[in-house]
Amino acid sequence: MDAIRTSDLTKTYGAKRAVDNVSLHVGAGEIYGFVGRNGAGKSTVMKMLAGLVLPTAGEIEVLGERQAPGSTSRRLGALIENPGVHPGLSGLDNVMVRALALGVPQARVASMDALEIVGLAPVAKKLVKTYSLGMKQRLGLALALVGSPDLLLLDEPFNGLDPQAVREVRTTIVNLARARSLTVFVSSHVLDQLERMVTRYGVIRDGHLVREMSAAEVDAECADYLSIRAATPQLALAKLQEAFPTARFSVMEDDAIRAEGEVSAEDAGRALSEAGIPVTELFVHERDIEELFVGLMGADLAMLGCDSAAWPQATNANRPRGFAGKGGGQDA
Template identity: 45%
Template sequence: MTVIQTRGLSKRYKDSWAVDHLDLSVEQGDIYGFIGRNGAGKSTTLKLLCGLARPTQGEALIFGKPVRDSVARRRVGALIERPGLYPDLGGRENLRLCATLLGLDSPERQVAETLETVGLSPEEKKPVKHYSMGMRQRLGVALALLGGPDLLLLDEPINGLDPEGIREMRELFLRLNRERGLTILVSSHILGELSKIATRYGIIQRGRMVEQITAGELERKCADYLHLKADQPQRAAALLERELHLTRWEMRPEGEIRIYETVDARAVGQLLAQAGIVIEEMGLHRQDLEGYFLERMGGADHV
């Protein structure tokens, strides 16, 4: 089932397009990594997806319904830019207020459960103005989780966290995705933060979708050669060339063979084993993921 579908979604501010004919689709159960540089249009897209901004052109469907449909919108939890927190209140009080505004049943229980889910102590009395960045982001995610949404929209939730905080956030997203079946769209300007958890990626540059790709497709695309080291490299190469009709391969110094076309690694293994050739190393070499994304986001020079 498609959870988010946009067609030609566009938003113009004064004389520039913040979002420019964006076609984005997110399937149920996805953790969708929405990647782009600062100013690429991520926050604006997320605002359009939860009704905080109106499109200039195009449309966005959530669970098959327009964003303005109140039933569909109730299934969405969002954290966009900074969470709207009352600085002088504690975390628990902030959640309580939000739960009351949402008209939730048994708000106390939901507040306590949500605090536990994101790893904040219900006993924490400190006003949120004294919260660390990590605690603030957790509370922001807690606010988005109130009401039990089926879709979470999270705008750079990992921004400004330390490595430990990043790891914990990633684990939280995986848990919500696996245990509760939540579909999650999470934006970032740093790929490394999402590459461990995303099932699909959308790369946005100057308001436009440059590429939408599943994690599996990305892996295949980034695999650029099969690397092989054998105890008799010349014999191995001759055999492979003859039996597998290889044309795109090369012999590197120190007897490393690189095969640039798609071959079945098991077939290579069997063939060499039958000929009594010992394989010392074999594996797929991948293009660097970070490089792949930087190229598509518009070069590495203007972060």
Template identity: 50%
Template structure:
């Protein structure tokens, strides 16, 4: 059972497919890093998941049973499932704050509009969770950008959501505020068990907290993978080029059957896995191979995701 599943999700604006047959699966307890270029369709997907935007086709299913949004049929008006959407907390684009009200009053406005039971206690709890207890009485117009982002997150937490959708929560934050927001997201996930989908261009922050990733390009899902998959593909590798590539490959595959070998277009071999560079060099030396190149590479995570977003990696 998935926390979020999209089935054939499609959105067309003015004849252009902004989201195209999008099939995403988010597992319960994930911190799901949602990666894509500006205009790739990330925000539109998230708005369809929370019911703010009607899909042109397809559906969104929450925790295996609640259809949050289903494409309207026969011209019927779109209506998101109320119970489903209440299980989702949302911070997409800028938080909708009333600058003339205090942080606490901003929360109370939403709590009363939603009919939340014991609203004052829930608002105080939300402020505590995001670390704003000491400034709850201050008007929002005097808040820093980081404090506004925290308050936006508090608004998203008011309904005790099972899922949080966070769209670029690090935008405009200084390094200290970015670190604080990242730690807060991880704490909410680990202590409250909230499943989080977070889109961000700050890949080093995603790398420090995401358990799974999804990559979108031109409205289509390019690939989903675990953090372990990313670590394996961005880990170090050994590049070896000899005068006789085929012979070197056969020798090394026999000597190290547990390692992965990939022939590169320039005639070199890329070796990954738990390798011992000295042992590899010894096998080549003992067999009389003429070694033309012997280097260690480390694939940058940013380069890796850019390659995915540009369609450079074909497998999904």
């Protein structure tokens, strides 16, 4: 069963489509990273899932139940944008208000448990107006945890946190997901933190869901490989397969040959040169998660030295170990 399923979810504000026919699939028990630029529609999608914004069109299912417009599941906890806390109350009182509204048994005990999980038990009785931004963010997470939800929506949960607090919150989220079989839907600009915790990703761009992929698929796309461009790609491919039988070769959409495994740029260039096959380009393509997602999100790839028309195929953005020239040869 999917924990979240949307079908053609749409939200318009006047003539602007903030969210345009988004169909999400979030499996139960997943930690799903929702990635996009500012204004791409991330928060709007999450607000519709939480029942805070009415969809213009489309359907939402949460934990197997279809949600009426403007409604939400009691099994869902959410921290979206700024935590809704009262500065004149203590941290404990803020969480208890939420617990009492949900009808949680032993509200005080449940509230203290939630504060303990996020590391705020020592300051539970202090007024929230004395909390730092990071402490308020953790208090918002405690509010979302009250009632032992099966699904958490977390919008930028690392905002305002120092590195130690980021690590603690990340570890808390991962441990909760594992211990309680909790599904977590989290948006964040901190890609290196998402990489440490997420099992699946969704990328939104200008209101459109452009791609969903597993963490394993992301790792595969970010792996280094040797890119070879020759005058006769099919002949070059056959020669390389013959010369390096244990390596893996494939021809990409732009006719460049992708090589993975036990083959170096120098050896590949020499093999093709000896076969009389002109090599026009040869380099080790290096791609990290930031480059992958920046491209999918539609940022200005010129800033990265990339040609947006060629995305997401191999680019020449990084060539620290590569070669580009005629007829093979040594690293440039």
